[in-house]
Amino acid sequence: MSDSPAARLQVLFEGHRLTPTQRRIAHCMVRRAADAPFLSSVELAELAGVSQPSVTRFAVALGFDGYPALRRHLREVTPAETGAGADLNEYQQAVEAEIENLRHLAELLADPGPVERAGHLLAASRPLPVLGLRAAASQAYGFSYFAAKVHPDVRLLDEGGTMLADRIDAAVRAGATALLCFALPRHPREVVEALEYARAAGLTVVTVADSAFAPVAAHSDLLLPAAVGTGLAFDTACAPMLLGRVLLEALCDGLPDAQARLEEFDVGAAERGLFVE
Structure with a gap:
């Protein structure tokens, strides 16, 4: 620990x-x-x-x-402070705090069970809705971008409003069984309400949040914590981003054709000259 x-x-x-x-x-x-x-x-x-x-x-x-x-x-x-960081400026202190958050995440991942369970839940959901609003929208987008390369139907939910419940309903009607949520401070009330709605609709909610005591915890079936840094004017989210990539790996492990899909994408990208090598 x-x-x-x-x-x-x-x-x-x-x-x-x-x-x-x-x-x-x-x-x-x-x-x-x-x-x-x-x-x-x-x-x-x-x-x-x-x-x-x-x-x-x-x-x-x-x-x-x-x-x-x-x-x-x-x-x-x-433990008593050693004073080793006394000469660090505020920017260096923010980086050191993020490094500590990543160390804590590594300790949590010593038990891979929760992430592996999450990966299988997400892999089995067709379609797979991925929710993230405001500060968490970029985390949801990044996960969805990569997940779409291996999962046949990923649906990004990064905008709130009255259409959000409609999009959850549409995913359920299409066969969704799970929803992935990225929830970071400050936590929008709309996210809490959306998770409550999703669970009532029968979805299993997997949440990446900044703390196991975040407001979304009560509305999540499986919560995976990854702390954010608070040393700067705006929170930093290196650990939640990395946990999202770990979840992507677990998702791939739950999809037998993931490697074939990646290879197919690479062939198509090369034919189209999509990337500058």
């Missing part, structure tokens, strides 16, 4: 039945894992957008006497 602050928090939260408000606090702490041991209950409440008593109840739900006891525990299990 990774010794990163985010990994330690994930372990601490696992196995507890948390309310939506408590999941919001947990999600906030995972995103601010390095700062979490030093935040007051008021500061954490402000960051999570909840009340200070909610933070206290959250700590009690985890088995502590109160928030001060939770914070003491986090400080005890947090």
Whole structure:
């Protein structure tokens, strides 16, 4: 198991039945894992957008006497800083934080079971709808672009509005059995509603999200977490992007003719002079 602050928090939260408000606090702490041991209950409440008593109840739900006891525990299990990164500028610190996110993802992938299960679910769905709105739209597009080279019917859902439910319905009528969702902060309410609608329509929802405590978790059958970086003005999503490529590999493993389709594409691309070599 990774010794990163985010990994330690994930372990601490696992196995507890948390309310939506408590999941919001947990999600906030995972995103601010390095700062979490030093935040007051008021500061954490402000960051999570909840009340200070909610933070206290959250700590009690985890088995502590109160928030001060939770914070003491986090400080005890947090290794002392070595100061090795003290001379890094803000851009370098953002890169180092992303490297840590990738290390955490590598630790999670030590158990390939969830990704392999997701790959088979997605491979079996004909068509395969892929949802991603706002910040996650580029992740959904990238996955769909490559998946379409091996999967016979990939349907990108990267625009919201009243047509979104119609497109989910159309996919179900065409035979879809699963939906892949990329969900990144800030989480649009429309994505949560779309996942709830998709599950009610009978689809199995596989979600790549920035945290196991993201708002989409309650509406996902299989959630695969990959943290985003928060050190810059806009979040960075290297780990979710890489997890999407890992899912593509698992998808190919679930499609017996994937290699043949790739070779067919390469032959056609060469005949058309599609790429400059």
